Amino acid sequence: MEMTKLGIGWRPEIALAIERRHDLEFVEVLFENTQCGIPEALCRLKDRGVAIIPHAVSFSLGGAERPDVKRLRRFNRLAVALGAPFVSEHIAFVRADNKESGHLLPVPRTKKALQVVVENVLIAREHLSVPLVLENIATICDWKNSEMEETEFISEILKQTGCSMLLDIANLYANSVNHGFNAVDLLNQLPLEKIAYVHTAGGVVRDGVYHDTHAHPVTTGVHNLLETLLTMTTPPRVMLERDDNFPDEATIHNELDSISKIISNNQNRMTCLTH
Template sequence: MWRMRGRELMGAGVPTLGLGLGWRPELALLIERHRDLGFVEVLAEDFDASGSLPAPIERLRDRGVTVIPHGVTLSLGGAEPLDRTWLKALGRLATRLGAPVVSEHIAFVRAGGVEAGHLLPLPRTRAMLDLLVANVCLAQDALPVPLALENVATLVEWPHAEMDEASFIAEVLERTGALLLLDIANVHANARNHGWDPLAYLDRLPLDRLAYVHVAGGVEREGLYHDTHAHPIAPPVLDLLEELAVRTALPGVLLERDDKFPPDAAVASELNSIRSAVLRGDDRRKQGVA
């Protein structure tokens, strides 16, 4: 069975995490009952790094489930200075959780003091790349564990790009030594919305830097695919997950669900679909079948 195996390390020094589910209060009971989960991810902004942890999180830690803080407000691609107070709190939270890694997004969320409330895409220019690298390095210096960077879904792209998305991400990882949190649903969304080949994208990423993988549901509206985290996983996303597992052994894969929470049986079915896609890809990789 594909699941967590203690603290075994992958090539980039990342522990083998196995199958995961994003922790939300609405899913807490399901997560507690689902004994095949190797890790969960918590929204870092929902936790007080100086306060006590919720009892369900403490119980998960007691039984050996890895807990990873996932940030959404650091704004690594913003022109404004990083919030050093929040960085310190994020580091304290990672330490309290015993987390092997902290994750954040390749995005910006504020400008001119205005909060967007969304993960906004970055213009893929050399100037933006230099700014992002500088901010990632500052964050890494402040955190007690490695930082993993996540690709985001975009409905529009900035004009005058100087490189494609895969090249942009690869260079950020190369220049910073950061890890990659690859959201395979976002790969599908961007390939579908912007007309590029998702398999060629995977082949150009430094998959040896992979920390773990996100999978989520979405829906197509008026010709655009929306990454909603509130709908079932689209079959092409599971196909891409299998293709990713053909290319490299996956440290862990986590299902995100943030709204319209379905019955527990439906969530369990999606977790089984994820597991099956990974196992199919593993088998093809081991047999040398492309």
């Protein structure tokens, strides 16, 4: 039986905590943070056999503009240099009207927009020598004129592009809280067999809105959703994302332990079922 691998989002602030953790089989590095070269600590992880996945936040694959080919080539060079098995980016747009929002924003889920996203993803793939994996986002504002549910929109993009999915269950959880959906129903509507890896991250409720901050501990709601996901499928990889308000090493390791425990509990359950 294939085991689910444990990973974490590599950030310079927690590089040592990551290096000292020997059960990590992959890390994710932000493409936008590698403009000055590949950090030595990442090279050491690579030499140790840890897979490194370049992850981008600024290609705006859901944007009306076509993705920047020069930057895509740079993304590819990074993937090749790191020996990455694949790269990932979001189903979102980040800029319009020559203005950067600084955030991942939802694409109107219309048939016309779907065509644009699919074309952008295919353009991106033309310039990448490794597969591109696509991630769902958390949204506070949403389009009233959407012709499709989020899960249908994502499924259709994956189907038409042949891409695999980076399932961010914290984002799914955030959307279920903020837009009043049942998160398990959302999981049931997604093509779970296409999952390449899973993100978990923390958030906080502020004025009745769940903010996917990546700066707080992973909530019980997200852990529960991960447990549910693991009863439905065995994702190849699960990782923790932490982008700000970095805690000490022990706290980071505790967060990873919690995820690891959920994975091994599920694996034990599966073993019992098959015997």
